[in-house]
Amino acid sequence: MASRPSSSRARRALLAALVTASVALPVSGAAGPSVVPAPAPARLAPLDTAQPPVLDARYAAARHEIRAARDMAARHGDRRRAATLTGMAGPRRTFLMFDGRDGGRGVEVFGDLSRAGRIAVLVPGAGVDLDHYGRLRRGAEALRGELGPGSAVVAWLGYRTPSMLSPASFTAGRADEAAPALRAFVREVHGARPSARISLLCHSYGSVVCARAASGLDVSDIVLYGSPGTGADRAADLRTPATVWAGRGGDDWIGRVPHTVLTxxxxxxxxxxxxVSPEFGAEAFDAGDAAHSDYLRPGSAALRAIAAIAAGTAGSRHA
Known part of the structure; x- marks a missing residue:
């Protein structure tokens, strides 16, 4: 009987957070990144091989799209967006795809995908768009450095992320929109590098996206960190043969989010x-004292643990 008051309090807290977000967002987010125009990108052929000439052609095509979006942003008068895109179009940056519309989509590769035996796909959460892409890139670079040679990290900004603490970030709508694209991308990577070990690393709202896409994905691990929940009662409900991992840092505010569903x-x-609760049934990993946005901070316990999972060297109860 003691769980009923606790559940009721959690539901009231969740409703209060939703109402607050509904009031605050129109005031604070009236002029967001989605208002910056960008051209529609050309349709891409499937990536059926990771041979260097094929990858180079794909990277060049994405670079062309980034430059086109940069030029349109400059004509629109958004110097911040134009500067961001100028950096993304640099000769050392390698994007598999890019679409600058509606906040932006992009898939960037860190490392040599043509030779990678371990591939980690980062799925970001709320608040990540072209104007806030730097933190996703920094995390990808740190993870690539921790994994070392023979690995590649892919930053998959492949969906319209909700704004942080917006009404959309409390529901699965954006995740449902994103799941087919994530499934298609993972299949594409697996087809291009069939011998590689692929891990899906899912931060915050990105864990809801991964949960929606999990069934049938050919990946070794699904790693949930800084997660508000997945919409599933148990890891087994994700219906995936992958090992499901979960971790939360000691300084992460997401632990105070009510873990309930309000209809x-x-x-x-x-x-x-x-x-991270025992009843969910995921493999736990030590995220140290990570705050919500620094799980991939260089030198951190969370980064080491996540890299070990992606490398296939982390211990598991089911190993």
Whole structure:
């Protein structure tokens, strides 16, 4: 009987957070990154091999799209976006795809994908778009450095992320939109590098995206960190043969988010069971004292643990 008051409090807290976000977002986010125009990108042929000439052609095509978006942003008068895109179009940057519309999409590779035996795909959470891409890039670079030679890290900004603490970040709508694209991308990578070990690393709201895409994905591991929940009661409900891992840092505010589901007339709000709880049934990893946005901070316990999972060297109860 003691769990009922606790559950009721969690539901009230979640509803209060949703109402607060609904009031605050129109005031603070009226002029967001989605208002910057960009051209529609050319349709890409599937990446059926990771041979260097094929990858080089794909990278060149994406660079062309980035420069086109940069020029349109400059004509629009958005110097910040134009400067961001100028950096992305640099000769050492390697994007598999790019679309500058509606906040932006991009898939950037760190390392040599043509030779990688270990591939880690980073799926970001709320608040990551072209104007806030730097933190995703820094995390990818740190992870690539920790993994070392023979690995590649892919930063998959392949969906329209919700704004941080916006109403959309409390529901699975954006994740449902993103899941087919994530499934298609992982299949493409697996087809191009069939012998590689692929891990899906899912931060914050990105863990909801990964949960929606999990069924049928040919990956070795699904790593949930800084997660508000996945919408599933148990890891087994994700219906994946991959090992599901979960970790949360000691300084991460996401631990105070109510882990419940509130059914409202327009749909469900919240993501249910806490992924780091024993009842969820994921493999736990030590995330140290990580705050919400620094799980991939160089030298951190969380980065070391996540890299070990991606490398296939982390211990598991099911190993």
């Amino acid at each position: 409202l007339p327009f749909g469900a709000v919240g993501f249910g069971t806490d992924p």
